[in-house]
Amino acid sequence: MAESGRRDHTARIPPGGLRWLILLGRRHGPHSYPLLGILCLAVLCAVALPLINALVIYPTYTKIMIGTFEDSARRLAVLTIPPSIKHARLGPAVLDTPRFLADVYRLETDFGLLKVRVLAPDGMILYSTETAEIDTVESGPEFRDVVAKGRRYARLGVLHSEPVLGRTTTIDTVAAFVPLMRGNDFLGAFELVFDVTGPKRELERFNLYATAGSFVISFALLGVVLVLIRQEAAKEHSRHQAEKLREDVEQITRHDIKTPLLGVLSGITYLENFTDLDADQREMLDDMRRAANTGMELISRSLDLYKMETGTYEYLPGEVDVLSVCRRVTNDLSGLARRAGVIMETRFEDKPLAREEVLVLSTEENLFYAVLANLVKNSVEASGLGDKVSVHLRADAGKGEFSAAVHNPAPVPESVRANFFDKYATAGKRTGTGLGTYSARLMVEVMGGRIHMDSSEERGTTVTVTLPLKPRT
Known part of the structure; x- marks a missing residue:
């Protein structure tokens, strides 16, 4: 009978890796809230840090790199324009000077530029490292909406070399447009194309290491927290089992102790009915009966409390x-x-x-x-x-x-x-x-x-x- 009334506290806990996590959230769960908070933080870091690297840090460093080459393009363009034509609108007659062509050639060779273009205010290409582009018109929206209005513009791109022995070399580039202005008057523009393969590779390597490092740190923290939580869950499980054992012992004791008390009451009744007793003896038996009845009442009340705890008490108002x-x-x-x-x-x-x-x-x-x-x-x-x-x-x-x-x-x-x-x-x-x-x-x-x-x-x-x-x- 006592066995049927026992509660199996672990019967509803699923097996496997979730067992310890569920145990942690049982009766004394609030003690483990800090560990659970750190666990959530570790999971958040494991997800957020790589995303921050990919969506914030890497684009920011890329933008800084592009800005650096854009600023270098501005300085080089200013140094390349001869003083005599610095404030004139760029056109074929203005640029058709040996000194300008020599400066452009030196610009290409000394600074390792992949490409140099000089554009008139209307977008006509006055000079280009690729001679086939000369006298064509640059009609891209960046030139028309940004550069022609006096603002510098730079973009990241890729060049593919001609195949050599079946292999094509890929080169990362930054193309920077530098407008030449006289007040609000647009005089023309330079376009300088830089080879940024080395810096971009270093940036990608840095981003890879940063992402991998964030993953390692986050998952190491996650592993430590999981170990701590598992240890806490094991302690909680031990406490839970000890409480279950104590409740089972109490149930058995409450049930089994009724038998000797009933024997005491039967013995008192026998003595009262079948023996000659004086007044003192009857008073002593009355005290014994009251004590036994009190014990029975306490046991019954204890059993009632157990039924209340388990929701099986029958309330009869x-x-x-x-x-x-x-x-x-x-x-x-x-x-x-x-x-x-x-x-x-x-x-x-x-x-x-x-x-x-x-x-x-x-x-x-x-x-x-x-x-x-x-x-x-x-x-x-x-x-x-x-x-x-x-x-x-x-x-x-x-x-x-x-x-x-x-x-x-x-x-x-x-x-x-x-x-x-x-x-x-x-x-x-x-x-x-x-x-x-x-x-x-x-x-x-x-x-x-x-x-x-x-x-x-x-x-x-x-x-x-x-x-x-x-x-x-």
Whole structure:
């Protein structure tokens, strides 16, 4: 029977590489949020860094390289134009001088230019390294829309040499147009074509190394994070298995301990019915019966809590006079309060609770008693000599709610305020198990209500239970 009630915490975890990642996100998952954040960052870097290299860094360096050759073209063009024609519109008569042709030839040979062209304002090619282009017209949009308006322009290109022994050589080039201006008057332009094969290859090599390096760094970081996450998941799995084992042992113990208690009760009944007992012996047997019944009740309540945890508890509400239950709780705990020197007060609608007052709710009496007794007992135990524990009861017909607020002047330690209703959360109680407020929360939720705690150094601590006045349909 105990075996059938066990929960298999690992049965729903799929096998394979995702097992440890799923385990990491289980009960204590928030402890691993920093590792999961680093994992996401590593994945983002692995994807983003190569993209940044390809879409930002490499185009930027290419643009810088083109700009450098464009600026060199401007300086070379200025040096090549003879001073006598520097401010004249370029035409056949102006450029047909031995000095100009010599300067152009020297420009080609000394600076290793692949091509030089001189263009008139209307786009006619006055001079070109490729003589077949002379007297033709440059009609490209770059010349018409950019260069002719006085702005420099450069573009990256490729030249293919004539095949030699079946092989064609590819040369990377930068073609730079340099306009010659006199004020706003366009005088003509130079086009200089540079061989940039070497620099471009170096740039591509740099981009390749940068991309590969970013991949290596990102995936190394990713690997380290995955190892850390796997280690964390293994620890979490071990904790999870230990908790499962503890719960299984508790289930078996709760189930099996009933047998000897039933034997004790049977023995007490036999002694009462079939033996001669004096008054002291009967009083002792009564005490033994009460102790055994208390043990049975505690075991039954423990089993009920387990069913609440697993969602298998069968809630059977009935008509309950909750004010009568409140009076019974205060009476049952009055002895504990007297021994602790604590004053107890119960009020209904801001007035002392009278014996004749009645308020019937649809709930389960044992659950309501257990919740209220638990909270009042905790408040008494947390209070000091001369402190007052008050229970404020209120029925709000407008909201359709009944509330019971238990207050004591002692604040809850800050270390447990955030997880006050969590399992095993306790502080300041030498024999505390951390199950009281947790079980109260479970029972209130089963009853369809809410439970809330407010605590501060100035106001003390108030735990409020809110239940519906009418049963939910």
